[in-house]
Amino acid sequence: MKARVFTPHKLDVEAFARDGASLQGEWPAQALSRLADSAAPEAPASAWPAVRWSLEGEARAEPRSSDKQIWLHLEASARVSLTCQRCLQPVSEDLNLSRWFRFVRGEEEAASLDADSEDDVLALTRSLDAQELVEDELLLALPLVPRHETCPEPLPHSNAEPDEEAGEAQEDERPNPFAALAALKGRGPAQ
Structure with missing residues (x-):
């Protein structure tokens, strides 16, 4: 019997799980366009290492039934450069994930099981784009x-402590808003 060939962009999840098959590979980070959009401007996704991934299918015996549960195990890792929210410079983040997904026959069943389960439950489709699934999870x-x-670099406003004399001079230069109010009050109608 000839072994089936599975491709990650059009994965027949049910057959993949029933065969207990596995796939692994790498994609250039810029191939995952939504993930690449999160890149720091100074460190574009084209400079990131490749995204590594692996998939394993498993058909598990279902309790009280002769049917098999369809499961997919996903592992992925990536190193991304995002913008630090403190200093606005690129910061590298390592993303590593390991997730199990259970596939069921319909959206309604997936929604009801997903609400009651700690497992991720998805509706079984004719073909699954594993690259989209990996990108979603990342x-x-x-x-x-x-x-x-x-x-790496101190923030501009946090490293320069104003000289006390300069601070006092700045305070003297600022007009006091209440002085203007007092002047207006003193010019009121003559009594």
Whole structure:
């Protein structure tokens, strides 16, 4: 019997799981356009290392039924450069994920099982684009607020402490808003 050939861009998840098949590979980071859009301007995705991924299918015996549950295990890793929200310089982030997905026959069943389960439940489709799935999961793994542990360059406003004399001179130069109010009050109608 000839072994099936599976491709990640049109993956028959059910056959992949029933065969207990596996796939792995790398994609250039810029091939994942939505992930590449998150890049710091000074460190575009074309300079990032390749995104590594692997998929394993598994058909598990379903309790109280002769049917098999369709499962897909995804592992992926990427190194991305985002903009630090403190110093606005590029910060490298390592993304590593390992997820199991259970596939069921319809959207309604997926929604009801997903709400009640800790597992990720998806509706089974005729073909799955694994690159989109990998990109979705990497996007979800991005930090909400990327930042360095310690910024490489001090922030402009945090490293310069104003000289006390210069600070006093600045205070003297600023007009007091209440002085103008007092002047207006003193010019009121004569009594």
